[in-house]
Amino acid sequence: MAKMVMNTKIEGMHCGGCMSRIEQALRLAGAQDVDITIERQFAHIVFDDAKIEASALIDAIKSLGYKATNLSTSPHE
Secondary structure (H helix, E strand, O other): OOEEEEEEEEEOOOOHHHHHHHHHHHHHHOOOEEEEEOOOOEEEEEEEOOOOOHHHHHHHHHOOOOEEEEEEEEEOO
8 A cells, every 4th residue: 555645736625615615525535534624715624545546536526616736646654
């Protein structure tokens, strides 16, 4: 298992409901841990790159109508 962490900019979040929808979509897509900050429009996502690609997680966010940009992806320490 190769745990990775992706830091993502998410535009369009306005409330806790937005945050919950995004977190649920990411977990269904395969994210192992999700930490979202509405104020910063930011998500810290831990995932196993042997099971899912970072681009699929970005696509899961975009499928909900939000704009998502992968700022960085690196090994999880």
